[in-house]
Amino acid sequence: MARSEKPIPGHRPSLVALAQWLRAARNSTGMTYTQMATAVEYSASTLSRAATGCVVPSDAVVEAYARACGADVEEGLSLLAVVRAEDDLDGETAGASLIQxxxxxxxxxxxxxxxxxxxxxxxxxxxxxxxxxxxxxxxxxxxxxxxxxxxxxxxxxxxxxxxxxxxxxxxxxxxxxxxxxxxxxxxxxxxxxxxxxxx
Structure with a gap:
């Protein structure tokens, strides 16, 4: 049975949304990260870290996570794209707005x-x-x-x-x-x- 996880830090909305999506995908299967790891090429710790909301996972990890859960890979990658777009904005000058x-x-x-x-x-x-x-x-x-x-x-x-x-x-x-x-x-x-x- 899937074990409950720590609360997701709420300081980055897009990263929270990605982490919530990943967790919901795993919870829908009832699998543990160890069980998921047997189906993909990543360790249980790597998969778990991807859903913490504290790090930005790679495309490959998000894809593997989704595949292990039978979730929509494209959906996960799109949420990840939003995270990266937010990162790009954070790297610009303070007070910069969205693209006009x-x-x-x-x-x-x-x-x-x-x-x-x-x-x-x-x-x-x-x-x-x-x-x-x-x-x-x-x-x-x-x-x-x-x-x-x-x-x-x-x-x-x-x-x-x-x-x-x-x-x-x-x-x-x-x-x-x-x-x-x-x-x-x-x-x-x-x-x-x-x-x-x-x-």
Whole structure:
């Protein structure tokens, strides 16, 4: 039977959310960390440490933890992406705000802004966003997870569906679309430069 764990420190909301998700996944199985470790390539102590809320685990550890519990790997990795986006903000100058839509000029910035938006949704999860999005369009969790982690560029239709599902107003959605077009123009220019051998 799974043993109860110490309370999660509450000083970092995104890390708390990740730790809570990991713990809920394990509790749903009733497994101990020792039992989980037999199913993956990590030790019981490494898996346990990932769910303390005190450290930021690696992608591989979160993926292994989720697999051991039969949980949604993409969901876990997306929560981890939010933690890392928060870390990036903490590393900037004091008082710096979230990315301004008007300042977005490439897909890296756009993906980060999407991750920040996702992190602001109280109790938000890929599954809940996907359900809300089903009303206006499709939003595959696996694709969205890759975008939030910066591993893929969002299509315009995916961006519109995502921000709409996050409750963004129609007026602000236009700003998101304009940001996407700037990022797309930047990507096209980069491809031209590569073809011309300017990189």
């Amino acid at each position: 839509l008007s300042e977005i000029s490439n897909f890296a910035m756009l993906c980060r802004a999407m991750t920040e938006l996702f992190g602001q949704i109280e109790g938000g999860s890929l599954r809940s966003i996907e359900k809300v999005a089903a009303v206006s369009g499709t939003l595959p969790r696996s694709t969205l997870s890759r975008v939030l982690r910066g591993a893929a560029r969002p299509r315009l239709d995916l961006l519109i569906t995502f921000v709409g599902a996050c409750g963004v107003s129609a007026c602000e959605q236009r700003e998101w679309c304009e940001a996407w077009h700037r990022a797309d123009t930047d990507a096209r220019m980069e491809r031209v430069k590569e073809q011309m051998g300017l990189h």
